[in-house]
Amino acid sequence: MSIEAIVLIGVPGAGKGTVADIIEMSTNYIHLSTGDILRQSIKQQTPLGIEAQTYMQDGRLVPDNIVLKVVMEHLDTGHKHAHYMFDGFPRTLAQAELLNSYFERSKARLNNVFLLEVPKEVSVSRLTGRRICRKCGANFHIHNMPPKTEGICDRCGGELYQRSDDRKETIIRRLQIFQKESTDLVSYYERQEILVKMDSSKAPQKIASSIINLLPKIG
Ligand code: AP5
Secondary structure, X not given: OOOEEEEEEEOOOOOHHHHHHHHHHHOOEEEEXXXXXXXXXXXXXXXXXXXXXXXXXXXXXXXXXXXXXXXXHHHHHOOOOOEEEEEOOOOOHHHHHHHHHHHHHHOOEEEEEEEEEOOHHHHHHHHHOXXXXXXXXXXXXXXXEOOOOOOEOOOOOOEEEOOHHHOHHHHHHHHHHHHHHHHHHHHHHHHOOOEEEEEOOOOHHHHHHHHXXXXXXXX
16 A cells, blocks of 8 residues: 545635645545545435434534544545545544554555644634535635626536535534644644644635645655
8 A cells, every 4th residue: 555645634614625626636636525525424324424414513523433434444445556635634633643553554654734724703704605516516605706606506507505514603613623622633743743834814726836836845
C-alpha cells in the first residue's frame, strides 16, 4: 500500500468542502469527506446512516467508532496507491491517534494538515447562506456564490436545498464543539510539525492554490 494523505480541518463553514473540490479538480488527490459519506448513508437509510442521523441533525459529533469504521472501509476497499484529501476528519484527538496507528500499520503517510481559519461571524454567515444541490451535491451560497437562477443548480439543474444542520442554533452548537475538540487536535499535529494554518477568509481559489503550491514540496 502506498497511500499519501493530507487533511483539511477547520471550523464549520471554513470552506473545507469548497476548497477540497477545487483541489480535487486540478490534482490527483481524492476528496474524502466524512460529512458527505455520512449524509449519503442517511439518505440511503443504511444501518450506519440510521445510527449517525440524530447526532448530525443535532449538530453533535458522530461517535469515533462509527466514523473510523466509515473511513477504514473506504481505505481498505479503495485504491492501494492513492493520494487522499480528508475533509472534516480527523475531528477529535482519538480519531487522529487511530488514523496514525492505521497509517503506521499500512505504511501510509500523512503529509500535512491544513487548518482553515475564519472568524466566527464569517462561518455563521457562510453556513446560513449555503445551498446544496440535491442531485449532484454542488455547493452554492445565496450571496457569495449565488446560482444563476435562484434555487436551481448551475451544473445539473437540480433543486438546491439547505442542510438541516445549517439552522442558526445548530450552527452555534457545531462551532462550540469544534472549539472544544480542536485544541488537542491542533496541538497534536503541531507537535508532529505538519500543521499549516491558512487564512480561509480569502477567495476559495486562492486558498486552494496556496495548498496546491505546497503539495509538490511535500508529495
Ligand atoms: P461536515 O459535513 O464535515 O460539516 P462541517 O465540518 O460542519 O463543515 P461544513 O461542511 O459545514 O463546512 P465547510 O468547511 O466544508 O464549508 P463549505 O465549503 O461547505 O460534518 C457534518 C456533521 O457530520 C458533523 O456535525 C458531525 O455530526 C458529522 N461528522 C462529520 N465528520 C465527522 C467526524 N470526523 N467525526 C464525528 N462526526 C463527524 O462552505 C460553506 C459555505 O460557504 C458554502 O455556501 C460555500 O459556498 C461558502 N464558502 C466557502 N468558502 C468560501 C470562501 N472562501 N469565500 C466565500 N464563501 C465561501
